[in-house]
Amino acid sequence: MEPIQVAGITFRLDPGKPLYEQIVDQVQGALARGDVKLNERLPSVRELAQLLKVNPNTVMRAYQDLERGGLLMTYRGQGTFITDKPQPVERLKQDLAYRAVAHLVNEMRRLGFSREQALALLQEVKWS
Amino acid sequence: MEPIQVAGITFRLDPGKPLYEQIVDQVQGALARGDVKLNERLPSVRELAQLLKVNPNTVMRAYQDLERGGLLMTYRGQGTFITDKPQPVERLKQDLAYRAVAHLVNEMRRLGFSREQALALLQEVKWS
DNA sequence: TAAAGTGTATTATAGATGTTAATACACATA
DNA sequence: TATGTGTATTAACATCTATAATACACTTTA
Structure with missing residues (x-):
């Protein structure tokens, strides 16, 4: 359960709350605090899944939730990025x-x- | 989901949170606000279950949680009572x-x- | 053009949790 | 003795979370 740093975001996953919700929370927290640059590229679904030792589907669910909130932009074949709009x-x-x-x-x-x-x-x- | 009043406590159960937790919360809330008299008798497990349209096991779990917190006293054969200590x-x-x-x-x-x-x-x- | 790396979708499976149901037992009281 | 208490156990089911395996669409790059 040691924290994992990537792209200005610190991920720490505990049991007791759904993993995909924790991923969403921690990306949101980093955004709210201004810890991440707009338009920055995030790890790919498979890459973050490997880093967090979690299933790719779980990361994808989190990314999709964040995209629905307008915080992420995803481009087929290119990757997932922080929004460029403040x-x-x-x-x-x-x-x-x-x-x-x-x-x-x-x-x-x-x-x-x-x-x-x-x-x-x-x-x-x-x-x- | 219309509220149910009994012994100074208002019960309203919604989906989205465990039923036994909601029962605990609402008894605790009534106690904190001073809405219930100390030493007062609560409905029996089976009675409250019927009122709330819930399984008796669910009410028992809530009562037991509250008893562990020192807020309720249960007596086999007699019933369940609000604690007499402030x-x-x-x-x-x-x-x-x-x-x-x-x-x-x-x-x-x-x-x-x-x-x-x-x-x-x-x-x-x-x-x- | 081919390969590799993206996001995306689907299906199956497993586990945990909450809830109900049925039943039985221990105890107090009328 | 009968009824109403709290208590315990077991089984069944639904939902949610998470994993696994696989496939497809698209972009970039070698």
Whole structure:
């Protein structure tokens, strides 16, 4: 389970969550943080599968999910590339952040906390 | 999928998450919010199963999970009751809140946001 | 032109997990 | 004694994840 670095993306796969989802998550994370260059080429399906010790079908499913989100471009015979447009990446970042905050709001409301209590906890908690 | 009220607890089961987990979540939520009285009797395994249109094994699994957390007491032949001690409930509430905040922190860090950005988002977002 | 490397699709198989079903047993109470 | 509790076991089934094997379409390059 040692991390694997490739094209600015760190892959670490654990059990407990679908592999293809973890691949999607880690590519998205690298994009949101700006760790990858736009238009950069990713490893081929078979190549990444070998690196991650995973079935090619699993990588392909992840790549296809990412392509549907406008984050990847795939060209038959050429390979898979990070999108060259900054908009889908920015949209992704805002989307995921909003979703994460909304999730916290729902959970805190479910538990009977106020917004002020949530803010206080978020200020107190260790960040890095 | 219409909600079912019983003993101060609202049950609503959706597909997409294990049924026994949803039962656990909703009992925990009611406890955290103070919606249920301590020492109160819950529906029997078979009774709740019938109400929720679910297998008795599924309810039993949820009850057992809750008992392991000290939130329920079960007595052979008598029934299942909310704990009579406030401590496990308070501990649960703090635990779940901390976990929820920690989850947000991890996600925001993964996306490259600062604590200040997270706080700003949490202040802006609609609460109720 | 041929070969190698791309993405893509299909089918079969296996394993894990969640859920139901049926049945039985232990215990408490009316 | 009968009924209603919690508890345990076993079997069956559905869904999802992942692998495996194979084939095809397309691009690049030797």
